Amino acid sequence: MSRSMSTADRRIRSVHDVDAIAFDETTGLVPVVAQDAATGSVLMLAYANRVAVLATLDTGEVHFWSRSRSELWRKGATSGNVLSLVALHADCDGDALLALVEPAGAACHTGDATCFGAIDAPLADVLRRLDVTIAERAARRPGDSYTVRLLDDRNLRLKKIGEESAELVAALATGDGRRATEETADLLYHALVALRAEGIGVEAMLEVLRARSG
Numbered sequence: 001m002s003r004s005m006s007t008a009d010r011r012i013r014s015v016h017d018v019d020a021i022a023f024d025e026t027t028g029l030v031p032v033v034a035q036d037a038a039t040g041s042v043l044m045l046a047y048a049n050r051v052a053v054l055a056t057l058d059t060g061e062v063h064f065w066s067r068s069r070s071e072l073w074r075k076g077a078t079s080g081n082v083l084s085l086v087a088l089h090a091d092c093d094g095d096a097l098l099a100l101v102e103p104a105g106a107a108c109h110t111g112d113a114t115c116f117g118a119i120d121a122p123l124a125d126v127l128r129r130l131d132v133t134i135a136e137r138a139a140r141r142p143g144d145s146y147t148v149r150l151l152d153d154r155n156l157r158l159k160k161i162g163e164e165s166a167e168l169v170a171a172l173a174t175g176d177g178r179r180a181t182e183e184t185a186d187l188l189y190h191a192l193v194a195l196r197a198e199g200i201g202v203e204a205m206l207e208v209l210r211a212r213s214g
Contacts, residue, residue: 032064161190167183
């Protein structure tokens with residue numbers, strides 16, 4: 001039977017929090033949805049028992065309980081496609097969990113990124129993925145990265161934004177829809193790099209858009 005969690009903070013951090021989870025009385029299991037913490041993409045659904053939840057908290061890698069094999073299962077133990085835990089939350093009734101994760105490769109055993117196949121991501125998710133890539137380039141700084149060149153050279157960043165803006169205007173002026181689409185994508189990329197160089201992530205821009213959309 002479901003019961004309401006006693007606090008608005010439903011993050012699972014400790015054994016005490018695990019005690020509040022409403023595991024199924026018959027199976028001892030609870031469904032767990034794994035979601036990419038960076039992009040918001042839903043990756044997979046599996047089940048965990050108390051042992052699996054505790055193993056997840058203890059190791060920082062998501063564990064499930066295999067219903068077919070009746071054994072503890074560390075995601076990626078064979079494939080290497082582990083799910084590193086960012087945060088674990090219970091729903092309001094405590095009978096379902098949400099695991100925010102950093103995936104190391106495909107989440108699905110078929111080799112797909114998610115177990116739900118190819119799903120067109122909302123624009124916000126696409127922009128978040130792009131922003132994550134830009135942030136990774138900024139942190140790792142590969143020597144052959146165009147993004148790193150832009151991040152390191154303010155004049156180059158401003159020049160490219162000016163060029164891409166002019167090329168978009170030219171495409172629109174000539175009615176070249178395909179080129180206009182490509183130039184818009186180029187402009188968005190360069191704008192996100194410029195924001196990142198100023199220490200601003202994409203969420204700040206998305207918040208402005210949400211406010212303007214009402």
